[in-house]
Each structure stands twice: as C-alpha cells, then as structure tokens.
C-alpha cells in the first residue's frame with residue numbers, strides 16, 4: 001500500500017479519508033501465520049481467528065470516547081474514565097464473520113449484534129444476499145463490520161450498502177486479511193469507511209482467492225471442505 005508509515009504497533013495510510021490500519025504487532029502476525037498454515041485444523045483456526053479479532057478490535061476501538069465518572073475504590077473516591085458517546089453495534093457477514101462477532105462481544109458485551117448473510121458466487125465472484133437482521137437503532141450506533149476476508153471487496157461493499165441503507169452513519173471494517181484490490185473497491189464506494197486488518201497480501205488469484213492468503217475462511221472455520 002502506498003502512503004503507509006510505521007507506528008508503534010500499526011501502519012496507517014495518511015489522511016482522514018481512505019484510512020487503512022495494518023496491525024503489525026508481533027502477536028497478531030504470529031497468530032495470522034498459524035492461521036495461514038495448511039496444517040492448522042478448524043478448532044485451532046477458530047481460536048486464532050477469535051484472538052486476532054480481539055487484537056484488531058483493540059486497535060479499531062482506540063478512538064472510543066470516554067468520560068470521567070466518580071466512583072470509590074477501596075482506598076478513596078476519584079474520577080475515572082469509562083466508555084461514553086455513541087453506543088456500539090457489531091455486524092457479522094455470515095458465515096465467517098460469526099467467529100469474529102462472538103469474540104468481540106467479550107470486549108464490548110453491551111454492543112448490539114447484526115447479521116448480514118452473503119455468499120460469493122464461485123463463478124461470478126459476486127456476492128449473493130440471503131439474510132439481513134440489523135439493530136433497529138443502527139443510525140445511533142458506531143458499527144464494526146466483521147469479515148475475516150476482504151478479497152474482491154464485493155461482499156464488503158454489499159454489506160456496507162446494506163448498513164447505510166438501514167441508516168448507519170459510522171462504519172469500520174475489521175478483516176483479518178485484505179488485498180489492495182478489495183481495499184480499493186471498498187474505498188471507491190465508501191471512502192469514509194476505515195479498514196483495520198492484520199495484513200495486506202499480494203493479490204487475488206484467478207479464482208478470487210487471496211494470495212498467499214489462508215484459503216477459504218468459512219471452510220476452515222467450520223471444516224466444510
């Protein structure tokens with residue numbers, strides 16, 4: 001990606017628009033490499049996907065607002081920061097995003113949860129919608145859209161279209177793995193959507209799979225191949 005510059009644990013493209021955060025922390029990279037390994041089975045793959053999601057969420061939620069509240073420790077009274085501002089929603093793109101929403105709810109248990117059912121047609125690579133259930137008050141919430149793979153970007157764009165049609169005003173996309181094509185496609189349609197990912201791989205192959213990638217995320221999570 002052009003325009004990336006290193007920070008402590010992340011690299012970001014510059015400017016408020018077209019923002020991509022690559023979480024280059026060694027823990028994330030180690031776990032991602034284990035996910036890539038063809039010998040990693042579904043149980044371990046699911047555990048790793050859940051752990052990487054927590055670490056992506058840690059970065060993605062860095063700008064959550066806090067406010068000082070007064071409370072008493074066992075030692076003395078004081079003012080301490082607690083989450084404030086807009087409420088949160090996590091939205092999983094089915095199937096593979098489910099593992100991410102389950103994980104992220106451990107960090108933000110009060111978040112509402114939405115589901116968008118999409119699968120990618122293997123011939124056309126276009127997303128096919130089959131389900132959609134979102135929190136009613138999504139316009140008032142910061143939305144974290146979850147899908148481990150950002151490949152052609154067709155699924156992410158369709159999901160963001162659905163979120164915005166439902167009123168969502170603030171959307172961040174968390175993906176374990178992305179490619180430049182997918183990022184460009186999302187930002188061509190939705191330049192306001194920040195993408196947080198563990199890595200940006202080289203390219204797509206002729207079947208629309210990320211190279212070197214980790215294979216088909218849904219199949220690896222659920223052992224369906």
Ligand SMILES: O=P(O)(O)OC[C@H]1O[C@H](OP(=O)(O)OP(=O)(O)O)[C@H](O)[C@@H]1O
Pocket residue numbers: 093094095096097118119120121125127147148149150151152153154155156182208216217218219
């Ligand atoms: O960026 P794209 O080219 O649209 O590809 C990415 C999509 O492909 C995978 O889902 P898949 O269609 O395999 O559905 P599944 O999660 O049910 O396996 C993945 O989880 C994304 O949703």
Ligand SMILES: O=c1cc[nH]c(=O)[nH]1
Pocket residue numbers: 149151208209210211213214215216217218
């Ligand atoms: O590499 C890819 C591309 C799309 N979907 C996946 O699960 N993996």
Ligand SMILES: [Mg+2]
Pocket residue numbers: 216217218219
């Ligand atoms: Mg799949």
